[in-house]
Amino acid sequence: MRELKDKKVLMDDESIRRGLVRISHEILEKNKGTENLVLVGIRTRGVPLAKRVAAHIQEIEGKSIPVGILDITLYRDDLSTVTQQPIVHKTEIDFDVTGKILVLVDDVLYTGRTVRAALDALIDLGRPSQIQLAVLVDRGHRELPIRADYVGKNVPTSNQEVIHVALEEIDGEDQVILQELV
Amino acid sequence: MKILIKNGIVVEPIKKLTDKMDILIEENKITRMAEEIEITEDMQVVDASEKHIFPGLVDIHVHLREPGYEHKETIYSGTRAAAKGGFTSICCMPNTDPVADNSSVIRFIQHRAADEGVVKVFPIGAISKKLEGQEISEIGMLAEAGVVALSDDGNTVMNSGVMRRAMEYATPWNLPFISHCEDQNLVDNGMVNEGYASLMTGLPVYPKAAEETIIARDIALAELTGAKLHIAHLTTKGGVELVRQAKAKGLPVTAEVTPHHLALSEEDVLSFDTSYKVNPPLRSKEDVTALIEGLQDGTIDIIATDHAPHAYEEKMVEFIYAPFGIAGIETALPVIYTYLVKDGKLSLLEMVEKMSSKPAEILGLPVSKLSEGENADLIIVDLDRELEVEIKDLVSKGKNNPFIGQRLTGWPVMTMVNGKVVYQRSGFNASN
Amino acid sequence: MSSLKSKHMLGLDGVTREEISLILKTAEAMKEIFTRKVKKVPTLTGKTVVNLFYEPSTRTRASFELAGKMLSANMMNLSSSSSSVVKGESLIDTGKTLEAMGADIIIMRHSAQGSCKLLSQHVKASIINAGDGNHEHPTQALLDMFTIKEKKGQIEGLTVLIVGDILHSRVARSNIFGLLTMGAKVRVVGPATLIPVEYKKLGVEVFYTLEDALQGADVVNILRIQRERQKKGMFPSIREFHRFYGMNERIIPYLKDDVLILHPGPMNQGVEIDPIIALDDRAVIEEQVTNGVATRMALFYLLAGRGNQNEDLN
Numbered sequence: 001m002r003e004l005k006d007k008k009v010l011m012d013d014e015s016i017r018r019g020l021v022r023i024s025h026e027i028l029e030k031n032k033g034t035e036n037l038v039l040v041g042i043r044t045r046g047v048p049l050a051k052r053v054a055a056h057i058q059e060i061e062g063k064s065i066p067v068g069i070l071d072i073t074l075y076r077d078d079l080s081t082v083t084q085q086p087i088v089h090k091t092e093i094d095f096d097v098t099g100k101i102l103v104l105v106d107d108v109l110y111t112g113r114t115v116r117a118a119l120d121a122l123i124d125l126g127r128p129s130q131i132q133l134a135v136l137v138d139r140g141h142r143e144l145p146i147r148a149d150y151v152g153k154n155v156p157t158s159n160q161e162v163i164h165v166a167l168e169e170i171d172g173e174d175q176v177i178l179q180e181l182v
Numbered sequence: 183m184k185i186l187i188k189n190g191i192v193v194e195p196i197k198k199l200t201d202k203m204d205i206l207i208e209e210n211k212i213t214r215m216a217e218e219i220e221i222t223e224d225m226q227v228v229d230a231s232e233k234h235i236f237p238g239l240v241d242i243h244v245h246l247r248e249p250g251y252e253h254k255e256t257i258y259s260g261t262r263a264a265a266k267g268g269f270t271s272i273c274c275m276p277n278t279d280p281v282a283d284n285s286s287v288i289r290f291i292q293h294r295a296a297d298e299g300v301v302k303v304f305p306i307g308a309i310s311k312k313l314e315g316q317e318i319s320e321i322g323m324l325a326e327a328g329v330v331a332l333s334d335d336g337n338t339v340m341n342s343g344v345m346r347r348a349m350e351y352a353t354p355w356n357l358p359f360i361s362h363c364e365d366q367n368l369v370d371n372g373m374v375n376e377g378y379a380s381l382m383t384g385l386p387v388y389p390k391a392a393e394e395t396i397i398a399r400d401i402a403l404a405e406l407t408g409a410k411l412h413i414a415h416l417t418t419k420g421g422v423e424l425v426r427q428a429k430a431k432g433l434p435v436t437a438e439v440t441p442h443h444l445a446l447s448e449e450d451v452l453s454f455d456t457s458y459k460v461n462p463p464l465r466s467k468e469d470v471t472a473l474i475e476g477l478q479d480g481t482i483d484i485i486a487t488d489h490a491p492h493a494y495e496e497k498m499v500e501f502i503y504a505p506f507g508i509a510g511i512e513t514a515l516p517v518i519y520t521y522l523v524k525d526g527k528l529s530l531l532e533m534v535e536k537m538s539s540k541p542a543e544i545l546g547l548p549v550s551k552l553s554e555g556e557n558a559d560l561i562i563v564d565l566d567r568e569l570e571v572e573i574k575d576l577v578s579k580g581k582n583n584p585f586i587g588q589r590l591t592g593w594p595v596m597t598m599v600n601g602k603v604v605y606q607r608s609g610f611n612a613s614n
Numbered sequence: 615m616s617s618l619k620s621k622h623m624l625g626l627d628g629v630t631r632e633e634i635s636l637i638l639k640t641a642e643a644m645k646e647i648f649t650r651k652v653k654k655v656p657t658l659t660g661k662t663v664v665n666l667f668y669e670p671s672t673r674t675r676a677s678f679e680l681a682g683k684m685l686s687a688n689m690m691n692l693s694s695s696s697s698s699v700v701k702g703e704s705l706i707d708t709g710k711t712l713e714a715m716g717a718d719i720i721i722m723r724h725s726a727q728g729s730c731k732l733l734s735q736h737v738k739a740s741i742i743n744a745g746d747g748n749h750e751h752p753t754q755a756l757l758d759m760f761t762i763k764e765k766k767g768q769i770e771g772l773t774v775l776i777v778g779d780i781l782h783s784r785v786a787r788s789n790i791f792g793l794l795t796m797g798a799k800v801r802v803v804g805p806a807t808l809i810p811v812e813y814k815k816l817g818v819e820v821f822y823t824l825e826d827a828l829q830g831a832d833v834v835n836i837l838r839i840q841r842e843r844q845k846k847g848m849f850p851s852i853r854e855f856h857r858f859y860g861m862n863e864r865i866i867p868y869l870k871d872d873v874l875i876l877h878p879g880p881m882n883q884g885v886e887i888d889p890i891i892a893l894d895d896r897a898v899i900e901e902q903v904t905n906g907v908a909t910r911m912a913l914f915y916l917l918a919g920r921g922n923q924n925e926d927l928n
Binding site (some may be wrong): 499 | 627704705706724725726727728729732746747749750782784787810812813815816850919
């Protein structure tokens with residue numbers, strides 16, 4: 001059994017906050033405001049990130065934008081190979097996505113397979129006018145032609161490394177750690 | 183050639199004997215039994231050190247299936263299974279096709295047994311023609327042909343008037359009636375004990391009352407007619423009590439219990455394994471306890487197997503479609519030894535008595551004890567031998583044995599009928 | 615806990631509280647798919663699911679079929695009104711044939727108790743029991759429990775009454791096993807000939823008077839009465855059954871204000887249930903149908919997606 005060893009703190013609470021504020025500004029700038037803008041967080045850690053981005057946008061623009069929760073378990077392409085069967089949670093998007101500029105939010109962008117599943121799931125829900133992607137960390141090693149529109153931090157990694165994102169809402173603290181399989 | 187069985191411990195229930203003795207066999211008879219018999223050149227010596235010698239076991243409740251159901255068992259295979267189980271005399275039930283309700287079928291079985299069988303076979307005749315419970319069979323001619331008892335086993339003569347007439351009519355021949363007690367109206371299509379088993383499986387119920395009402399009826403009819411009554415495969419606490427009361431009144435009533443009703447209970451049925459499907463069904467733990475008590479206090483006289491073989495494919499179906507029956511003649515002795523004697527619930531002598539001399543006595547079989555001048559029907563048993571029951575080792579055509587996979591202790595290693603070795607375990611050599 | 619111990623769903627006897635909770639939680643997520651425009655997810659793409667029905671069924675078979683299709687499985691329907699014995703091919707042989715066709719999940723309804731277990735011992739596919747004789751009907755009980763949990767927030771501590779022919783009911787048996795496991799109080803009521811008193815030993819309260827049984831009942835689950843039972847002499851007449859055990863106008867005063875009324879369907883209106891009860895706001899009989907699909911989807915996901923954990927722990 002291989003274990004994970006902490007190697008380095010990549011982001012602390014302050015740098016996470018700054019990253020999200022910058023992403024919020026970039027979203028507003030690129031989309032020229034909040035019109036038709038909706039956010040969807042991918043379970044699990046994309047959800048609090050999406051809510052934080054929405055809160056920053058509210059602070060900046062004074063406008064609240066809808067936030068949905070997307071569970072991609074049923075769209076995963078590795079269900080028959082994973083050893084631990086993932087628990088399916090509810091998708092909670094209580095607004096119509098058709099015609100919206102939808103910003104998908106997740107913690108780490110790695111192979112791109114999660115985003116692929118999320119795109120399939122979103123398309124089953126309706127027809128957004130655009131889907132954009134915001135991630136806290138992009139660690140490279142893409143296996144699919146997918147890229148993020150907004151990135152908190154780019155981190156070059158090896159395959160032996162793992163990025164652990166801890167968030168206050170779930171883990172009790174804000175921190176991004178680089179770990180290594182030993 | 184004389185055969186000398188040396189150094190075995192002889193268990194003889196009639197003489198209440200458990201002693202180390204040598205036994206000399208000449209032709210078909212036991213000619214000498216003594217503490218030490220000197221070996222001479224004309225003797226073949228069987229070393230029975232550390233082993234026990236019992237009189238050949240007697241099973242008065244066996245289904246040999248021939249004629250008519252040769253795919254389930256034949257006289258050839260059934261008698262070999264009996265020999266392997268340590269039985270030298272068996273009685274076969276009449277539910278064959280054609281039914282053994284006339285002397286021709288009885289004679290067929292007797293001839294077949296003489297030609298192909300390896301143990302002594304005593305046929306039982308049907309009470310009613312075709313086992314239909316309507317008209318009584320030719321009881322006189324059956325008696326002449328040599329049946330040792332009458333039974334509609336598998337069925338109950340539901341018409342009490344017919345049963346009464348049969349019992350009365352049979353008076354001159356003094357044949358015992360073996361009663362399969364099942365009130366068909368109460369059972370209907372029932373197949374598991376009404377209680378925990380039916381509750382958990384949803385399978386149709388076979389209530390205890392279905393057995394007890396007929397036991398009570400037949401005891402009353404035995405009292406009325408004076409017929410000898412033997413209750414087959416007793417399974418309930420209430421049934422044991424009814425037999426106990428009948429005996430207390432001095433009525434000529436005897437009873438048997440099967441190894442599976444002593445060792446198993448209704449909880450085994452929850453597996454839906456069809457090898458547990460048997461008639462009457464496996465009952466509750468409380469009933470099992472009462473059966474053991476009945477065996478201990480003599481209310482239940484004997485152990486009989488109700489060896490009921492079925493073809494493999496007949497049992498490899500849904501529980502409700504599978505036929506009733508357990509083919510247990512090969513495992514009867516180790517089951518009783520493992521479940522009752524090793525636990526101290528029954529003594530060795532009691533076990534042997536209830537599986538040999540007592541059943542012979544009930545049906546008046548010409549069966550011998552271990553004594554000088556008697557026929558040499560005996561078995562050598564290794565009481566320390568523990569074996570897992572494996573389907574490949576069963577010689578009966580019926581593989582419907584719920585003890586497959588269990589480790590049991592106390593196996594016959596040699597069976598002798600009329601001085602002739604009819605079974606010996608591989609590795610145990612009578613000729614060395 | 616994130617997966618089931620067994621790869622089969624043969625009954626609720628022996629299924630743990632954690633497992634039932636997992637199924638109900640997963641069903642909650644599945645139900646959301648009903649609210650979408652595209653009512654389909656790709657989870658079981660490439661999996662083959664067989665509906666093997668030896669007894670006529672419209673509702674259950676359709677429910678399983680829709681559940682499979684919503685998860686993108688290849689669905690195959692095999693119906694045979696006669697039993698395997700009548701047909702001449704043994705159940706085991708039929709199972710082997712389906713296995714050779716690559717079935718991943720076999721849903722079976724059969725008139726023989728224990729038949730699903732028999733099949734599960736001879737094929738590699740996951741077996742789901744869709745009703746085996748009078749034994750169990752676990753998916754019906756799961757959808758009933760899902761409905762109760764959805765409407766009442768929890769199952770533990772509730773008093774659930776099951777009305778009617780308890781003796782011959784696989785729905786009752788599975789509900790009783792599941793509800794007791796989940797910590798509900800279970801009552802049964804019906805003619806004395808149709809109630810196995812042995813249930814008391816499991817902790818079930820037995821009633822013979824409907825009015826008494828309804829006192830304090832949070833949920834009432836009404837079983838379908840098979841008319842053949844009357845012909846077999848289990849009770850004197852349909853009229854008499856309706857008089858004493860029918861859910862009709864007479865019992866309305868005995869119902870709790872927030873009682874939840876369930877019926878597995880199809881209903882015999884005028885026998886075990888009158889329209890006045892079936893149409894009552896407190897009856898959720900149609901919603902049970904939707905919940906049935908969601909529950910069966912949950913089970914498909916949990917059984918088919920067991921991934922590498924194929925060693926059966928049972």
